[in-house]
Amino acid sequence: MHNPDYDHEAFLGREDAEAFDQLSPEESKRKLGLIYDKMDKDADGKVTEEELRNWIRHVQNRYIWSDTERQWNDHDPQDDKLSWQDYKKRTYGFMDEKEEESYNYVDMVRRDERRWNRADGDRDGHLTKEEFADFLHPEEAERMRDIVIDETLEDIDKDKDGKISLDEYIGDMWPNYDKGDEPDWVKNERDQFATFRDKNKDGVMDREEVQDWILPADYDHSEAEAKHLIFESDADRDGVLTREEVLEKYDTFVGSQATDFGEALERHDEF
Numbered sequence: 001m002h003n004p005d006y007d008h009e010a011f012l013g014r015e016d017a018e019a020f021d022q023l024s025p026e027e028s029k030r031k032l033g034l035i036y037d038k039m040d041k042d043a044d045g046k047v048t049e050e051e052l053r054n055w056i057r058h059v060q061n062r063y064i065w066s067d068t069e070r071q072w073n074d075h076d077p078q079d080d081k082l083s084w085q086d087y088k089k090r091t092y093g094f095m096d097e098k099e100e101e102s103y104n105y106v107d108m109v110r111r112d113e114r115r116w117n118r119a120d121g122d123r124d125g126h127l128t129k130e131e132f133a134d135f136l137h138p139e140e141a142e143r144m145r146d147i148v149i150d151e152t153l154e155d156i157d158k159d160k161d162g163k164i165s166l167d168e169y170i171g172d173m174w175p176n177y178d179k180g181d182e183p184d185w186v187k188n189e190r191d192q193f194a195t196f197r198d199k200n201k202d203g204v205m206d207r208e209e210v211q212d213w214i215l216p217a218d219y220d221h222s223e224a225e226a227k228h229l230i231f232e233s234d235a236d237r238d239g240v241l242t243r244e245e246v247l248e249k250y251d252t253f254v255g256s257q258a259t260d261f262g263e264a265l266e267r268h269d270e271f
Contacts, residue, residue, distance in 0.1 A: 028254050029247050036243050046240040053226040060222070064140060068133040081126035084116050111151060118147050139215070149211050163204040166193050229253070 023031070039047045039055045075082050075090055092109060119135035120127055121143075127135060138144035156164050156172045170193075174186050197205050197213055205213065233241055233249040246253065 025250070029250050032247060032250050032253060033243060036246050046242060047246070048240050049223075049226050049230055052229060052241070053220075053222045056222040056225055060140075064133060064137050068129065068136055071136060072129050072132055077129075081124075081128055082132060083126050084113065087116070087127075088112070111154070114150075115144070115147050118144055145211070145215055148215060149207060152210055152214055153207065163206050164210060165204050166190065166198075169193050169197070169205070 035055075036047065037043075039051050041051055041054075072082070075087060077086070088109065091112070092105065115135055115138060116127065117123075119131045119138070119141075121131055134141040134144055138147050153162065153164065156168050158168055158171070159165075170186060170189060173189060174183075193205075197209060199209055199212070200206075229252065230239065230241060232252050233245050235245050235248065
């Protein structure tokens with residue numbers, strides 16, 4: 001099942017969700033029309049899959065770098081590098097002694113330090129802004145893939161056997177899975193687990209299967225999302241999107257989880 005919220009986030013970004021949610025359909029369409037003009041780089045009245053893919057990549061990259069810039073400035077690094085000790089002190093220094101000794105605190109610091117060390121390419125104990133971006137958004141950096149898999153396993157693998165069972169998989173997405181009637185989307189995820197996730201059919205996802213799930217090889221999410229949006233909106237099936245087709249399906253592109261494109265319009269940024 002394709003999650004429409006993912007369409008909104010992929011197409012628009014992550015910020016300004018609440019503000020966009022308040023817009024009327026008319027205002028949504030007006031602003032979406034402005035985005036259409038940004039996507040249509042050659043101004044031929046058609047948005048191709050490539051133009052749509054480039055827009056989605058642009059939105060994602062813009063979010064990563066704006067988030068990195070904001071947090072980098074918050075930490076006020078010296079000499080264009082940020083030390084682990086300074087990061088730890090600013091991030092966790094507010095906790096009192098009892099909180100510092102709690103399992104959650106120790107675990108959070110341990111995970112952050114492990115991720116920090118992986119992002120620290122030259123092993124000097126400090127991160128440059130580029131390394132800090134990898135630390136904050138490891139899913140976007142090839143060299144951070146192992147960390148993403150480790151953290152996924154730690155979050156979902158409740159019995160700590162190094163694998164994800166069907167119950168753990170469903171429980172992570174639907175915490176009340178043992179209460180009441182099961183929604184159709186949960187039944188679909190059970191089928192997904194059995195058919196696609198558990199490749200060797202041993203009833204669990206091992207580390208390699210978890211990697212195939214969250215970081216599939218040769219998978220370009222921007223390209224996949226562009227293809228999906230075109231499939232959903234291309235009324236005449238000519239492989240490109242006109243302004244009318246996009247506006248007709250505006251709720252596919254924007255909605256309750258729509259984010260960040262208001263900021264893009266205000267800044268008039270280019271890509």
